[in-house]
Amino acid sequence: MNNLPLDSQVEIISVHVHKTAGSTFGRALKQVYGEMEVFGDYQPEKFEKTLERLSAQPQIRVIHGHFAAGKYKGYFPSAKRVIWLRNPIIQFISGYFFWKSQPQKNVFFSQEHKYMVENNISLLEFAEIQAKKGINPLADFYCRDVDLNDFYFIGVQEFFQYDLTELKQMLGWPEFKMEVFNQNKYPNYREHLQKALADKNTLKKLTEITSKDMELYQTALDMRAKRQGLSSSFQQYNLALSASRKNLSQVQAKLERNRSMIANTVTVSS
Numbered sequence: 001m002n003n004l005p006l007d008s009q010v011e012i013i014s015v016h017v018h019k020t021a022g023s024t025f026g027r028a029l030k031q032v033y034g035e036m037e038v039f040g041d042y043q044p045e046k047f048e049k050t051l052e053r054l055s056a057q058p059q060i061r062v063i064h065g066h067f068a069a070g071k072y073k074g075y076f077p078s079a080k081r082v083i084w085l086r087n088p089i090i091q092f093i094s095g096y097f098f099w100k101s102q103p104q105k106n107v108f109f110s111q112e113h114k115y116m117v118e119n120n121i122s123l124l125e126f127a128e129i130q131a132k133k134g135i136n137p138l139a140d141f142y143c144r145d146v147d148l149n150d151f152y153f154i155g156v157q158e159f160f161q162y163d164l165t166e167l168k169q170m171l172g173w174p175e176f177k178m179e180v181f182n183q184n185k186y187p188n189y190r191e192h193l194q195k196a197l198a199d200k201n202t203l204k205k206l207t208e209i210t211s212k213d214m215e216l217y218q219t220a221l222d223m224r225a226k227r228q229g230l231s232s233s234f235q236q237y238n239l240a241l242s243a244s245r246k247n248l249s250q251v252q253a254k255l256e257r258n259r260s261m262i263a264n265t266v267t268v269s270s
Contacts, residue, residue: 010076014064015083017142019094020157022084024179026064028164031176033061041065051075069146080152082167085220087158088138088210089203092130093196096123097186124202131209139212154220163224 014029016022030038039060041050054060063072069083086094099113108114116126135141148154153170155163161178168176186192196202207214224230 009058009061010063010079012062012064013072013076013079013081014062015069015081015142016064016066017084017086017091017138018066019091019098020084020086021160022064024160025084025155025164027179028176029062029064032173038062038064041067041071047071068141069143069150080171081150082153082155083142083151084155084157084160084163085138085217086156088136088213088217089197089206090193092127092206092210093123093193094184094189096126097184097189097192101184101186123196124199124205127202127205127209131205134209136210136212138216143216148216148219148223154223156220156224159224166228 012029012033014022014025016026026038026040037059039054039057039062041063042065043050054063063076063079069081072079099109099116102109102113103117108117115121121129153167155167164178167173183189
């Protein structure tokens, strides 16, 4: 640990909040900086051990993983802190169905995960279990004892491609392959998501148990709106919706052109 300088070549410290496209962002980081220069901080170990591993890899320029934002306080002061957030209600539902899609070969993440799967716990029941704990992972772990203004960049998962492009421009990154973030593999997940959001009891419970995280998320949306010169977070969603509709229209137009080309080919051949 003594061999680790307080300010080394580490340029980015990226907090990977669960279910916020962090894996996709991690792959982008590896494209930009190289596999050997991105340190994955995912091991449940003592901080001293993590520092020892970092000391043994002086080429590291990026730290990325599941850890509290204040973990490296006092170290790498020149590094830019980055985090991605997501609507906490959608994040909770996504996490629940991600757990439901597991395990593979009877491997569980925790006893809680094992209990949920083996007892076929519903989303509402799971929300009620979590409500008794009173824990908001964003407020109580990832962003505990830090201010959102401490981050160089806060991306919002709902605007992932837009925000990743913006961060790329801010940091002067070279071109890299823009990947679509991991989709939830639970069968018919989108239908289950819409059903959950339409259920008043479930939505009420999720709103209650994510209240602290929702405050942080709204603050992040406001900060994003200010960064982009927008009047409100509501305007952000309107712009995103308009862009989605435009992309859909372009796809539909391309399909129509392809159909016309195929039809003309068939006519000429016959």
